[in-house]
Amino acid sequence: MTIFRDILCVVDIGEDCTAAVERAVRLAEDNQASLTVVDVVDRVTEGIGMHEGGPISADLQSAMETSHAQKLETLIDPYRQQISIKTKIRNGTRFLEIIRQVLSGAHDLVIKIPEKLAWLDRLFGSDDMNLLRACPCPVWLVKLQTEKSYRRILAAVDVDDLYPPAELKSRHALNQTILEMAASLALSDFAELHIVHAWRAIGESAMRGVFMHTPEAEIVA
DSSP, rough: OOOOEEEEEEOOSSSSHHHHHHHHHHHHHHEEEEEEEEEEOOOOOOOBBBOOOOHHHHHHHHHHHHHHHHHHHHHHGGGTSSSSSSEEESSSOHHHHHHHHHHTTTTSEEEEOOOOHHHHHHHHHHHHHHHHHHHHSSSSOOOOOOOOSEEEEEOOOOOOOOHHHHHHHHHHHHHHHHHHHHHHHHHHHEEEEEEEOOOTTTTTTHHHHHEEEEEEEEEEO
């Protein structure tokens, strides 16, 4: 059974991250895992009359990191009686710094709240999507309003065998990881575990062609 041993909780001091922190603390307790809470501060870039890396920008960067560190300590202080928590402030591009922290800290799970997206973020890609694609460990996005525990957990796997042998092997390993983690979380929350595989029938797309006129009920059946 998969047990998380080193959890990374990502917070944004400007947002309400209580749900993510509480979930991370509980999961760390249940798994007897280490917990690190990290916030990422934007890097002070070159501005009018101010050069990046100069004395003024360096002072501003230091002040921002100090402010975030103090607010981070205030956020996690109520949980320190339950579990030992490490804190970390990084600066730079958010998703890249999270990945760097995962690699340097050998974390095996990232927990964070979903980011709030402006329309430009949706157009050019978000930190969360970049993190989901590139993070070397699982990423759990916890909604702001979420249950203290889950009643049902859904694990989606792909058991198709129409892949090259090398890809089949890696997909089988991924399926195993998904099932082990889902089972571990289900046990932790005393939840039902449901497993799903989605597949498409041969010729299904042709039946939905504009010239076939096949009723949807017949296709589904």
